[in-house]
Amino acid sequence: MASLAVRGGRPIRTEPFPVWPVWGDEEIDNLTQVIKGGQWGRLKGTVTSDFERRFADLHQAKHGICINSGTTALQIALIAADVATGSEVICPAYTFIATASAIVDIGCVPIFVDVQPDTFNIDPRQIEAAITERTTAIMPVHFAGRPFDLDAVMEIATKRRLKVVEDAAQAWGAAWRDRPVGAIGDAGCFSFQSSKNITCGEGGIILTNDDQVAKFAKAHHNCGRSEVGQWYEHYYYGGNYRMTELQAAVLHAQLNRYEELHRIRLENLDYLNQELAQIPGITICSPDDRITNHACHLFVFRYIKSHFADAPRATFLDALRKEGIPASPGYSLPLYQQPVFREKSFGPRGRKVDLDIDYSKFHCPVTEKLCFEEAIWFTQNMLLGTKEDMDQIIAAIEKISKHADELSD
Numbered sequence: 323m324a325s326l327a328v329r330g331g332r333p334i335r336t337e338p339f340p341v342w343p344v345w346g347d348e349e350i351d352n353l354t355q356v357i358k359g360g361q362w363g364r365l366k367g368t369v370t371s372d373f374e375r376r377f378a379d380l381h382q383a384k385h386g387i388c389i390n391s392g393t394t395a396l397q398i399a400l401i402a403a404d405v406a407t408g409s410e411v412i413c414p415a416y417t418f419i420a421t422a423s424a425i426v427d428i429g430c431v432p433i434f435v436d437v438q439p440d441t442f443n444i445d446p447r448q449i450e451a452a453i454t455e456r457t458t459a460i461m462p463v464h465f466a467g468r469p470f471d472l473d474a475v476m477e478i479a480t481k482r483r484l485k486v487v488e489d490a491a492q493a494w495g496a497a498w499r500d501r502p503v504g505a506i507g508d509a510g511c512f513s514f515q516s517s518k519n520i521t522c523g524e525g526g527i528i529l530t531n532d533d534q535v536a537k538f539a540k541a542h543h544n545c546g547r548s549e550v551g552q553w554y555e556h557y558y559y560g561g562n563y564r565m566t567e568l569q570a571a572v573l574h575a576q577l578n579r580y581e582e583l584h585r586i587r588l589e590n591l592d593y594l595n596q597e598l599a600q601i602p603g604i605t606i607c608s609p610d611d612r613i614t615n616h617a618c619h620l621f622v623f624r625y626i627k628s629h630f631a632d633a634p635r636a637t638f639l640d641a642l643r644k645e646g647i648p649a650s651p652g653y654s655l656p657l658y659q660q661p662v663f664r665e666k667s668f669g670p671r672g673r674k675v676d677l678d679i680d681y682s683k684f685h686c687p688v689t690e691k692l693c694f695e696e697a698i699w700f701t702q703n704m705l706l707g708t709k710e711d712m713d714q715i716i717a718a719i720e721k722i723s724k725h726a727d728e729l730s731d
């Protein structure tokens with residue numbers, strides 16, 4: 323008789339994992355206060371500016387500017403960091419589309435480089451190789467909440483005089499050599515979209531230690547106003563990218579519960595890493611002493627099918643789901659293979675633009691392997707489970723490993 327649930331055996335678990343978002347009276351009370359106070363926008367309120375201060379302090383940053391999304395935060399940070407229109411900006415091929423669309427949106431050209439198989443983060447050697455005379459900036463991602471190699475990236479940036487905008491959309495509180503990420507480069511951007519570990523549905527924030535970056539980010543997100551001008555005087559180009567007081571009210575409450583939730587996620591992430599490393603064919607990310615805090619947005623590992631009777635990842639994931647463990651294959655395409663990049667259809671209604679770059683010539687072998695064969699993600703809500711929940715994840719993978727021959731039936 324078959325053992326695996328996918329073949330009719332008994333599943334390891336049937337209970338769901340914790341739901342996200344986690345919320346309570348504080349979110350409701352804060353929201354009620356803002357609603358009753360009548361200042362729903364940030365222009366005359368104080369809730370958003372208080373949150374900016376709190377979040378910036380937590381990340382040892384001089385300035386924080388709340389923005390209506392992580393994507394728009396990245397666009398504005400690039401503009402405020404003075405990244406020239408038409409120039410090239412280097413970013414990883416393995417990331418969410420927003421990293422690259424922010425670059426396109428400001429009239430720059432994303433140059434995709436490969437990631438490292440043992441970190442899923444941008445490979446500094448590939449950055450060096452991709453720099454041309456048109457390169458002005460690097461936008462690496464702290465993927466899954468794991469800081470990228472800031473020593474290497476900052477050294478390259480300094481040497482080659484490039485700006486660094488950290489895509490910290492998944493990295494609240496992550497730290498490199500005890501320094502929180504986000505304001506180590508010229509600027510860093512975080513997301514508060516609904517899947518994120520601190521959320522208000524949609525939202526983002528730019529952090530920076532640079533007064534000029536802060537000045538222009540503030541102006542750009544508020545219709546190009548200057549801090550000294552009249553209300554209807556617009557000194558710079560900009561738009562309305564402001565966060566509402568309602569969003570910031572929720573964020574205050576979310577930030578208050580963050581430390582406790584992060585402690586649970588981190589404990590579970592460490593435990594999964596330790597235990598899953600023992601299973602042949604499961605390759606966890608490499609430890610790195612320079613990472614002094616991981617934000618635990620995702621738990622990621624690589625699936626090596628030769629240890630599982632050559633079953634493709636989709637078969638393994640299906641078997642895992644049937645055991646009661648939901649898992650994701652993650653990004654399905656390297657960004658340069660996304661139809662919008664392949665076709666360069668950046669114009670209105672998907673019209674092609676005339677851009678001197680051919681994305682079909684890009685090839686990032688590690689990213690391709692992650693996208694097509696190896697990457698597996700567990701989402702952050704799963705990391706909020708109990709030790710028993712983690713034991714069941716481990717047991718399910720061990721069970722599939724032991725009965726891998728059933729995968730090909």
Ligand SMILES: Cc1ncc(COP(=O)(O)O)c(C=O)c1O
Binds near residue numbers: 513514524526
């Ligand atoms: C790596 C990365 N960059 C940027 C973003 C964009 O953030 P938002 O969804 O808040 O616009 C996300 C969010 O999913 C992300 O994961």
